[in-house]
Amino acid sequence: MRRRARRIRRAVASLAVALFATAFLIVYVQLASGHDPALVANAAKRHAATTSTTSTEATSTSATEASTAAESSSGSEESSSGASAVTTSQS
Amino acid sequence: MHTIALNPLATAVGPHLFWITSRAAGIAALLLASLSVCIGLLMGGRILKAHRPDLRVAHEALSLATLAALVVHGLTLLGDGYLHPSLADVAIPFLSGYKTFWTSLGIVAFWTLLVLGLSYYARNRIGVQRWRKLHRFAALAWVLGLAHSLGEGTDAGQAWFLAMVAIVAVPALALLLARLQRSNTTSAPVSRSVDPAPAARPSVAR
Numbered sequence: 001m002r003r004r005a006r007r008i009r010r011a012v013a014s015l016a017v018a019l020f021a022t023a024f025l026i027v028y029v030q031l032a033s034g035h036d037p038a039l040v041a042n043a044a045k046r047h048a049a050t051t052s053t054t055s056t057e058a059t060s061t062s063a064t065e066a067s068t069a070a071e072s073s074s075g076s077e078e079s080s081s082g083a084s085a086v087t088t089s090q091s
Numbered sequence: 092m093h094t095i096a097l098n099p100l101a102t103a104v105g106p107h108l109f110w111i112t113s114r115a116a117g118i119a120a121l122l123l124a125s126l127s128v129c130i131g132l133l134m135g136g137r138i139l140k141a142h143r144p145d146l147r148v149a150h151e152a153l154s155l156a157t158l159a160a161l162v163v164h165g166l167t168l169l170g171d172g173y174l175h176p177s178l179a180d181v182a183i184p185f186l187s188g189y190k191t192f193w194t195s196l197g198i199v200a201f202w203t204l205l206v207l208g209l210s211y212y213a214r215n216r217i218g219v220q221r222w223r224k225l226h227r228f229a230a231l232a233w234v235l236g237l238a239h240s241l242g243e244g245t246d247a248g249q250a251w252f253l254a255m256v257a258i259v260a261v262p263a264l265a266l267l268l269a270r271l272q273r274s275n276t277t278s279a280p281v282s283r284s285v286d287p288a289p290a291a292r293p294s295v296a297r
Contacts, residue, residue: 005148012152016160019122024115026251031111032104038245 109170114245116167118252120160121240124204125259127153128233132266136273154208161201193243196235203232230267 030036104111130150133139139146165181168174180187184195207229214222237260246252 001144004145008145008148009152012149012156016119016123016156020115020119020160023118024111027111027114027246028104030246030249031107036245037248 106172109167110173113164113167113171116160116163117240117244118246118255120157120164121236121256122259123153123157123160124233124236125256125263127157128230128263129259129266131229132263132270136266136270138266151211154204154211158205158208161204165201190243193239197239197243200232200235200239203235204229207232233263234267 027036031039034040127150130146130153134143134146134150168176168181169178174189176187176189180189180194182198184198185191187194207226210217210222210225217225237256240256241247244252
């Protein structure tokens, strides 16, 4: 009976070690091959953040360019109307 | 000439060894606990009458292996360079800032399993009947652990993890539900017989 109990305990210990080793191996391979769910999710989040930042930058750049173009085209008008505006405010 | 296509997400494993160990220990603990719950319910429900002493030894060994795996799961997390949890973070519920609810669920499950598991060795002091009633809460702690792993586990969405867990957790859940249903149907007449009509109660002089 005691020998039988010892055999069962040994079998359970082996099972525990086997389960741990299998899980460790799967997670290890997953991580090393770049398929880890946490890292993939992080990378996706980072990629989404970078994309949105880039698109925001692109939008602001094009807006700046457009305003610069508008400024240069109405430059002469501004210089002439600028004086009148100052005159108006002073009066 | 061979060309090797490298995955840009392939990672150096060295810095993550503590994290991998913790995850593997958590998975092993869940599987061992599920097996232990299965055997416990089979014994308690008197479904398997043969080989009872063997089942008891297996149940005890599986429970101890679960507790050992849970200790490894918690302690190896202390070495993780990303989370940097303190001992209090992994031992006291509602203290960790990382997914507080799910982490706390796991911590509560661990302490419940530890106390209820080790109380087996003090069952003569506690009283066997009282200990048996208390020991039923171990199944509840296992359910909490299952919820913790599915709610917070990094691999919870992975097919291999779900398959591994389903193989052992689904039978345990089915046995638990069957046990609860049976105890519900048998508890009604028992409670009537335990609590007799006031007229039938013997008067006790105080």
